[in-house]
Amino acid sequence: MQGRIIVISSGKGGVGKTTATASIGAALALAGKKVVVVDMDIGLRNLDVVMGLENRIVFNIVDVIRNKCKLQQATIKSRRIDNLYLIPASQSDNKDAITPQDMVRVSKKLRAEFDFILMDCPAGIERGFENAIAAADEAVVVCTPEISAVRDADRVIGLLYAKEITSRLLINRIVPIMVERGDMLSHQDVVDVLSIDLVGLVQADEDVVVSTNTGIPLVMQENSKAGQAFTRIAMRLNGHPDLPIEVPRAPKSLWGRIASKIGFGK
Amino acid sequence: MLLNGFLKKWFLKGNSKEAAKKRLQFALVYDRLEVSDDVLQEMQKEIVEVISRYFVIDTDQLKLDITRDNDLSALIFNTPIISAKTRAPMTS
Numbered sequence: 001m002q003g004r005i006i007v008i009s010s011g012k013g014g015v016g017k018t019t020a021t022a023s024i025g026a027a028l029a030l031a032g033k034k035v036v037v038v039d040m041d042i043g044l045r046n047l048d049v050v051m052g053l054e055n056r057i058v059f060n061i062v063d064v065i066r067n068k069c070k071l072q073q074a075t076i077k078s079r080r081i082d083n084l085y086l087i088p089a090s091q092s093d094n095k096d097a098i099t100p101q102d103m104v105r106v107s108k109k110l111r112a113e114f115d116f117i118l119m120d121c122p123a124g125i126e127r128g129f130e131n132a133i134a135a136a137d138e139a140v141v142v143c144t145p146e147i148s149a150v151r152d153a154d155r156v157i158g159l160l161y162a163k164e165i166t167s168r169l170l171i172n173r174i175v176p177i178m179v180e181r182g183d184m185l186s187h188q189d190v191v192d193v194l195s196i197d198l199v200g201l202v203q204a205d206e207d208v209v210v211s212t213n214t215g216i217p218l219v220m221q222e223n224s225k226a227g228q229a230f231t232r233i234a235m236r237l238n239g240h241p242d243l244p245i246e247v248p249r250a251p252k253s254l255w256g257r258i259a260s261k262i263g264f265g266k
Numbered sequence: 267m268l269l270n271g272f273l274k275k276w277f278l279k280g281n282s283k284e285a286a287k288k289r290l291q292f293a294l295v296y297d298r299l300e301v302s303d304d305v306l307q308e309m310q311k312e313i314v315e316v317i318s319r320y321f322v323i324d325t326d327q328l329k330l331d332i333t334r335d336n337d338l339s340a341l342i343f344n345t346p347i348i349s350a351k352t353r354a355p356m357t358s
Contacts, residue, residue, distance in 0.1 A: 146286075147286050147289060147290045147293065150290055151290065151293055151294060151297065154294050154297070155297070178280075179283075181280045182280045182281040182282070182283050182284070183280035183281070183282050183283060184283055185283050185286055185287060185290075186283070189283065189286075189287050192287075193287065193290055193291060193294065
């Protein structure tokens with residue numbers, strides 16, 4: 001087995017990297033792939049709580065690198081989804097506890113064990129970022145339709161490009177009604193500015209908060225718009241690159257429906 | 267009420283995203299080329315000066331645009347030309 005390593009990055013914090021990592025990982029595992037998600041945010045771990053596995057941690061990625069435990073001992077199995085595993089970050093160390101070379105070494109072992117290895121990158125472009133991308137084959141860059149997030153995404157795409165890692169863009173937290181009103185950058189605006197291929201569009205969805213509260217994967221919540229979008233992103237990564245990108249739309253009011261029937265509006 | 271909502275929709279249509287897009291495009295150029303707005307303004311002024319030596323241009327319609335590709339940024343300077351100037355000998 002020779003697994004693919006995908007780094008989920010963004011530059012800016014708080015745009016939904018961890019949610020994206022957990023959701024795409026869960027969807028890939030539900031599709032039958034053997035998946036491990038690795039929390040690379042050493043010192044500020046969060047992927048464990050998002051996945052509902054915070055009370056199972058014994059060893060972490062830093063322990064693996066320092067040979068304090070075996071890789072298998074630090075790999076926690078998901079309670080809800082078969083084939084889904086987590087390697088948590090250490091909470092007591094900082095980013096300098098490991099080096100990019102360490103990650104390349106550990107990644108060799110991970111590739112032999114798993115179909116997909118998803119690296120949840122920390123915010124920023126310093127050591128933590130370098131560690132997370134060290135062994136990556138490809139990248140998913142997450143941004144929201146805001147100037148600050150798009151600007152940081154541009155910087156990260158440039159840094160990944162310099163390392164010959166191809167990025168695809170995930171635009172998160174789209175509010176369709178604001179886009180239609182002209183008060184939010186549309187996905188097309190963002191793509192124009194960044195000139196990069198899309199991997200998917202995810203709309204703002206209250207279910208994300210519910211999922212984080214409960215630790216139940218978003219992609220297992222029926223009717224979650226964001227969950228469905230992440231499932232389609234996972235499919236695009238997993239052998240269906242041409243699956244059409246669905247653009248989030250605002251639910252139409254009765255008036256809106258009548259208007260569009262008679263040719264007004266969109 | 268229905269009419270009111272309809273009117274509101276038409277007249278209070280937001281378009282702050284156009285501002286966002288423009289600012290973003292310029293921010294990325296400043297970031298990439300590490301030039302400031304002042305430098306661009308200065309450059310624009312000088313370009314206008316040079317072109318004005320040869321052409322009468324409509325300075326109100328000047329447009330400075332920026333396009334970007336993967337590893338290439340381009341400044342596009344657009345100006346309507348009203349007429350050509352008869353070339354006077356230059357004294358530098």
